[in-house]
Amino acid sequence: MKRTLGFTLIAALLAGCAAPENGGRYGQRNDGGAGNTGGSAAQNAATGAAIGAVAGCALAALAGKKCAQGAAIGAAMGAAIGxxxxxxxxxxxxxxxxxxxxxxxxxxxxxxxxxxxxxxxxxxxxxxxxxxxxxxxxxxxxxxxxxxxxxxxxxxxxxxxxxxxxxxxxxxxxxxxxxxxxxxxxxxxxxxxxxxxxxxxxxxxxxxxxxxxxxxxxxxxxxxxxxxxxxxx
Incomplete structure (x- = not known):
């Protein structure tokens, strides 16, 4: 039962990460001009790292390891796919x-x-x-x-x-x-x-x-x- 709940949680987190922004429209909106991408890029990286950390913690729990170990790995994975x-x-x-x-x-x-x-x-x-x-x-x-x-x-x-x-x-x-x-x-x-x-x-x-x-x-x-x-x- 614990494993089922863990995989369900991970799937929900990843689905939330993949959902389009801007009210269901594709892509990120940047109203500050073509060169003004620093803030949105940093925000995306931070969001990816945060979601990766939570998912990594859940995976670690299923594997019987410490949450901190899984969170660190998950955060790195989340940031890497920015x-x-x-x-x-x-x-x-x-x-x-x-x-x-x-x-x-x-x-x-x-x-x-x-x-x-x-x-x-x-x-x-x-x-x-x-x-x-x-x-x-x-x-x-x-x-x-x-x-x-x-x-x-x-x-x-x-x-x-x-x-x-x-x-x-x-x-x-x-x-x-x-x-x-x-x-x-x-x-x-x-x-x-x-x-x-x-x-x-x-x-x-x-x-x-x-x-x-x-x-x-x-x-x-x-x-x-x-x-x-x-x-x-």
């Missing part, structure tokens, strides 16, 4: 619509459509415990409409063998959408110390008003940080 995102508009609707016309596309007058979607990693090699890796999505929308579409970017981190590196995809609503234009949506991955070395693939899916319109991939290599050099005597 992920943040931000987005910004980098070109106007007029610029992208003119570009579409030059390429021979008919610009719709009552609809916003996807013109281009590219994804790339900010680094080909990431050091575990080092600087975060940014996976950048360039989104170009063209057309005209009084209705603003909802744009969502879903990223799944895969190991070299195809297994998921995280239980759930990282889903973020692209903010600052006001119609056509060129938008940049960035997912920031913190590579924890001890993360398995090798090639990782980010599988990114773009949704426009709930409908998949594009799927892209980006890759980076994870390497362990070099051991610190011994101080010279």
């Amino acid at each position: 992920w943040t995102s931000y987005s910004e508009k980098v070109a106007s609707a007029q610029t992208v619509n003119n570009e579409a016309r030059r390429e021979g596309l008919a610009v719709p007058t009552n609809e916003i459509r996807l013109k281009q979607y590219d994804v790339f990693s900010s680094a080909s090699v990431a050091r575990a415990g080092g600087d975060p890796v940014q996976v950048v999505g360039n989104i170009k929308l063209y057309g005209q409409s009084q209705r603003v579409p909802e744009v969502v970017q879903s990223m799944t981190l895969l190991k070299a063998n195809g297994e998921r590196a995280s239980d759930k995809p990282q889903i973020a609503r692209v903010e600052r959408i006001d119609g056509a234009g060129h938008y940049r949506a960035v997912g920031v991955y913190k590579i924890p110390r001890g993360m398995e070395q090798g090639q990782y693939t980010v599988q990114s899916v773009l949704l426009l008003d709930g409908r998949e319109v594009a799927r892209r991939t980006a890759m980076f290599q994870v390497a362990q940080s070099a051991a610190p050099a011994l101080a010279q005597r």
Whole structure:
């Protein structure tokens, strides 16, 4: 009975962690501008660590170990899976619509459509415990409409063998959408110390008003940080 209650508690905690914020809308909202992400990132890391600590304590109890041991491990796990995102508009609707016309596309007058979607990693090699890796999505929308579409970017981190590196995809609503234009949506991955070395693939899916319109991939290599050099005597 104790084991059943423990697993139920852990499942409830993890479900709460995975629930979308902002009244059920995807992604974190950042009303302070594209560069103002420090507070939300810290809050996400702290929340992950707290939930991980409670879950780790429950696991330790099931294993007959001390709560403090499980809480410490759980907190590290919770903080390690932290992920943040931000987005910004980098070109106007007029610029992208003119570009579409030059390429021979008919610009719709009552609809916003996807013109281009590219994804790339900010680094080909990431050091575990080092600087975060940014996976950048360039989104170009063209057309005209009084209705603003909802744009969502879903990223799944895969190991070299195809297994998921995280239980759930990282889903973020692209903010600052006001119609056509060129938008940049960035997912920031913190590579924890001890993360398995090798090639990782980010599988990114773009949704426009709930409908998949594009799927892209980006890759980076994870390497362990070099051991610190011994101080010279």
